[in-house]
Amino acid sequence: MSLSPTRMRRTARTQPRGRPSRAAYVFLLPWFIGIIGITAVPMIASFYLSFTSYRLGGTPSWIGAANYERMITDSSFHAASLVTARYVFISVPLQLVFALAIALVLNRGVRGLPLYRSVYYLPSLLGGSVAVAVLWRQLFATDGLVPELAGRFGIQMGSWISDPQHALSTLMILNVWTFGSPMVIFLAGLRQIPTELLEAAAVDGAGRVRRFFSITVPLLSPVIFFNLVLQLIGSFQAFTGAYIVSSGSGGPANSTLFYTLYLFQAGFQKFEMGYASALAWVLFAVIGFFTALNFVGAKYWVHYES
Amino acid sequence: MRAELETDAVRTTTGPDRSRHPSLLRQALGWAGSSGWKHLLLIGFGLIMIYPLVWMLTRSFISNADIFNPDASPSFTLENYLTGWGSLRVTFGRFMLNSMVVALACIAGNLISCTLAAYAFARLQFRLRGPLFGLMMSTIMLPFHVTIVPQYIIFHQLGLIDTYVPLILPKFLAVEAFFVFLMVQFMRGLPTTLDDAAAIDGCGPFRTFWSVILPLCMPAIGVTAVFTFIWTWNDFFTPLLYLNSPDMYTVPMGLSAFQDSTGLRNYGALFAMSVLSLVPVFFVFLFAQRTLVQGIATTGLK
Numbered sequence: 001m002s003l004s005p006t007r008m009r010r011t012a013r014t015q016p017r018g019r020p021s022r023a024a025y026v027f028l029l030p031w032f033i034g035i036i037g038i039t040a041v042p043m044i045a046s047f048y049l050s051f052t053s054y055r056l057g058g059t060p061s062w063i064g065a066a067n068y069e070r071m072i073t074d075s076s077f078h079a080a081s082l083v084t085a086r087y088v089f090i091s092v093p094l095q096l097v098f099a100l101a102i103a104l105v106l107n108r109g110v111r112g113l114p115l116y117r118s119v120y121y122l123p124s125l126l127g128g129s130v131a132v133a134v135l136w137r138q139l140f141a142t143d144g145l146v147p148e149l150a151g152r153f154g155i156q157m158g159s160w161i162s163d164p165q166h167a168l169s170t171l172m173i174l175n176v177w178t179f180g181s182p183m184v185i186f187l188a189g190l191r192q193i194p195t196e197l198l199e200a201a202a203v204d205g206a207g208r209v210r211r212f213f214s215i216t217v218p219l220l221s222p223v224i225f226f227n228l229v230l231q232l233i234g235s236f237q238a239f240t241g242a243y244i245v246s247s248g249s250g251g252p253a254n255s256t257l258f259y260t261l262y263l264f265q266a267g268f269q270k271f272e273m274g275y276a277s278a279l280a281w282v283l284f285a286v287i288g289f290f291t292a293l294n295f296v297g298a299k300y301w302v303h304y305e306s
Numbered sequence: 307m308r309a310e311l312e313t314d315a316v317r318t319t320t321g322p323d324r325s326r327h328p329s330l331l332r333q334a335l336g337w338a339g340s341s342g343w344k345h346l347l348l349i350g351f352g353l354i355m356i357y358p359l360v361w362m363l364t365r366s367f368i369s370n371a372d373i374f375n376p377d378a379s380p381s382f383t384l385e386n387y388l389t390g391w392g393s394l395r396v397t398f399g400r401f402m403l404n405s406m407v408v409a410l411a412c413i414a415g416n417l418i419s420c421t422l423a424a425y426a427f428a429r430l431q432f433r434l435r436g437p438l439f440g441l442m443m444s445t446i447m448l449p450f451h452v453t454i455v456p457q458y459i460i461f462h463q464l465g466l467i468d469t470y471v472p473l474i475l476p477k478f479l480a481v482e483a484f485f486v487f488l489m490v491q492f493m494r495g496l497p498t499t500l501d502d503a504a505a506i507d508g509c510g511p512f513r514t515f516w517s518v519i520l521p522l523c524m525p526a527i528g529v530t531a532v533f534t535f536i537w538t539w540n541d542f543f544t545p546l547l548y549l550n551s552p553d554m555y556t557v558p559m560g561l562s563a564f565q566d567s568t569g570l571r572n573y574g575a576l577f578a579m580s581v582l583s584l585v586p587v588f589f590v591f592l593f594a595q596r597t598l599v600q601g602i603a604t605t606g607l608k
Binding site: 023024025031035039041042045046047049102106112117118120121122123125134135136138139233240243244260263264273276279280281287 | 344345347348351352355356357358359361362418419422423425426430431432435438441442445447448449450451452453454455456457458459460462475476478479480481486510511512515536539540542543546547557558561562565566573576577580581583584587588591595598599602
């Protein structure tokens with residue numbers, strides 16, 4: 001991932017004055033050790049391992065692209081990719097729509113904004129924890145809260161957790177439930193939109209809907225884009241919920257086999273570390289692809305004020 | 307490309323918090339006009355959001371036998387907390403203590419390494435500054451999966467599996483570039499005349515960092531500490547990789563083990579321990595709300 005030219009120019013402008021300082025390298029020493037020892041070397045090693053067959057303690061043997069070819073016929077890999085794609089492309093848009101909708105309601109000078117903001121934000125802080133995943137499993141269990149409530153409305157529903165048709169939906173709902181953090185970012189973005197513009201448009205006879213699509217959305221588009229990229233990348237890497245809800249199996253019938261969970265199973269339960277490395281690189285490529293796609297698409301709908 | 311995205315989000319979100327409060331007139335109009343149904347909607351929706359947590363909390367105080375018996379009139383009991391606490395070979399108190407040790411060490415690591423690196427990037431002049439800053443920024447979005455296999459092999463070779471070193475050491479090496487970026491942004495906002503004045507008074511870069519810049523960075527330090535705490539407290543993946551023996555388990559590992567052993571048959575106790583595990587995060591949420599909201603608004607942290 002390279003830096004954009006705008007960024008470089010901005011960096012150059014804010015460069016501190018004074019003569020070059022050798023002390024800077026002392027300050028950077030811990031980071032330097034980290035970027036080499038924890039990031040760069042393992043990254044290169046992982047790329048190499050992805051072309052080998054390696055089990056912990058043994059020696060890696062070069063097998064060319066066999067790990068990557070294996071994915072073509074690996075049905076668990078197919079399941080994991082499909083589950084993850086469905087999870088990301090359904091729950092992220094839903095989550096962002098909720099976040100934006102609530103942010104819009106909260107933005108118009110609602111009394112008690114800090115309180116609402118806190119209440120809606122709380123799930124974002126807790127959503128990644130094992131405790132909430134444990135709770136989620138029970139919410140949708142046979143005698144959990146959700147079937148109980150559905151029963152009161154005369155809807156018979158069994159355990160969604162043990163139903164391959166619905167198990168993934170519970171995790172999507174969990175992801176949507178954590179809409180608070182993009183909401184807070186939306187709120188901060190909405191605050192930057194000059195009210196004069198909206199008032200001027202209103203004077204000119206633009207209705208609510210028109211003002212939203214012609215003023216709010218274009219001016220907010222960098223923030224929408226920012227949230228989209230961030231949530232997309234995060235959701236591709238989701239792990240804890242799926243692990244806890246399925247006790248690490250990704251079941252029932254691979255319906256919650258998130259990509260990262262499959263990678264974990266391959267690398268750290270079966271100790272097929274070559275294959276796990278290949279899986280990691282495919283994930284990296286996919287995330288990179290969608291992020292790049294976002295950036296290309298952004299040219300058509302993201303509006304930057306200059 | 308992350309960089310541009312970041313600064314744009316920051317540019318649009320760093321305005322002072324109170325500068326755009328609507329006028330009194332507008333507020334009054336809004337209140338009289340549409341706020342009734344709006345509040346009703348917001349409160350209703352908030353209740354739905356929070357209800358699962360309340361459900362877990364109340365269940366944790368009802369005895370397991372009463373939970374699924376609709377005819378029973380449940381009474382308040384601490385039974386679940388007592389059984390849950392000692393239900394594994396290692397008590398839950400031990401898991402809490404372990405988690406606390408790891409979280410505090412991680413906070414120390416992130417604060418030391420990230421402020422050091424950020425100071426160099428934000429305030430010092432050196433030859434490779436541009437490229438190295440670019441390198442640092444490019445690691446923010448790197449999915450950690452592309453490094454975990456070799457990292458695991460290295461820690462395994464060094465005999466550090468089942469210790470806290472793999473959990474803590476990376477934090478002392480500024481691996482969480484997000485926080486470096488946060489600090490850089492903050493330090494860039496401080497006037498450079500401070501550095502000049504310190505230099506005239508005879509301060510070297512270390513003295514300037516320690517006595518002038520660092521004390522002014524408290525808000526950024528607060529955000530880093532709070533988020534490091536929450537992330538490491540909730541982190542499940544790293545301990546799952548590196549910790550084997552129950553004595554070493556952190557809270558998420560303990561909960562997961564509890565669920566897999568007996569928890570599904572006794573979820574009163576499972577809920578009780580889940581509630582306990584959320585208490586520290588909840589307290590941070592209560593007392594550091596301003597910091598949290600500012601942190602997310604300026605950087606997009608979760």
